[in-house]
Amino acid sequence: MGRLDDKVAVVTGSSRGLGEGIARRLAAEGAAVVCADVMDASEVAASLPVAPSGAGPKAVHLDVTDNGAVEEAMRAVADEYGRIDILANNAGVAQPICEIIDTPDDVIDKVFAVNVRGVINCSRAAARIMKENMWGRIINTASQTGKVAWQGWGIYSISKFAVVGLTQVMALEMAPYNVTVNAICPGTMFTDMTKTGFGMAAEMQGRVRDELLAEHIDGIPMKRLGTAEDIGAMAAFLASDDAKFTTGASLNLTGGEQVFF
Ligand SMILES: NC(=O)c1ccc[n+]([C@@H]2O[C@H](COP(=O)([O-])OP(=O)(O)OC[C@H]3O[C@@H](n4cnc5c(N)ncnc54)[C@H](O)[C@@H]3O)[C@@H](O)[C@H]2O)c1
Helix, strand or coil: CCCHHHEEEEEEECCHHHHHHHHHHHHHHEEEEEECCCCCCCCCCCCCCCCCCCCEEEEEECCCCCCHHHHHHHHHHHHHHHHHHHEEECCCCCCCEHHHCCCCCHHHHHHHHHHHHHHHHHHHHHHHHHHHHHCCEEEEEECCCHCCCCCCCCCHHHHHHHHHHHHHHHHHHHHCCCEEEEEEEEEEECCCCHHHHHHHHHHHHHCCHHHHHHHHHHHHCCCCCCCCCHHHHHHHHHHHHCCCCCCCEEEEEECCCCCCC
16 A cells, blocks of 8 residues: 555646656555646656556646646646645746846746746645645745755745745645645755756856766765655655644755755
8 A cells, every 4th residue: 555545646847857756756655646747748647657546647738837727727637536635836947047136037037937926826726626625735846945045046046935935824824724735945956957057057167067066966965966766755755644744844855965944
């Protein structure tokens, strides 16, 4: 028996990277997983196991910034699967490295649209359904940069501070309905986003990306990058009954890179 047998989960941003890791682990623990992404997530969904109930995984095209589409998609999942038990708000975008005073308007708008408004859109659409069922788990992928200022990634950092705040407020609002709301704050993880970020930094400094990355890893107390499996494990814990009294928490997943609260 899996900890999440027959739970219905929606994982945003699950066509690759950390979202794929979350989708894989939730499915491995028995959940029927809907992979929602603006990119094609059908390969990931097709490779996930069917839940013990016989409910199959599926991919849906979803831009989390489109509130109408989000409302429609969450309702469609609830109609097809009977409910939504777990929402992992993982879709997110990064930014070019620059100080806040130099950040172009379109970058600010895009980062806030996906990382903040997108999380609000999905959370409230799913939370209304969870409230009806008096059970739910919302798991937000924030960041260590949502707890400490991250110079050069300022707008991104602010957007993740907002996710930590949203997690705390919604935890209070949803507690009476047996819906927990928590966040995971990853450090530097081994994904495309990290490779691109270090690529930009290397170019600006006239350095070689992999050398820069190796130096960074050397500064991480556990001497490695986090993985999709690491976040999948933490998400499965937060989704399970083992975490039924945990709400409003923003848990570090950093190998020691960030240990502050
Ligand atoms: N990689 C890291 O080191 C790191 C660290 C801390 C936090 N995070 C956060 O983890 C999450 C996943 O990051 P990742 O490294 O796997 O990045 P990634 O770029 O590999 O994956 C992001 C996913 O989000 C999807 N996405 C982007 N915009 C979307 C939209 N509007 N609607 C729906 N889906 C959308 C993308 O298509 C992609 O599948 C993000 O929220 C990111 O901010 C990453």
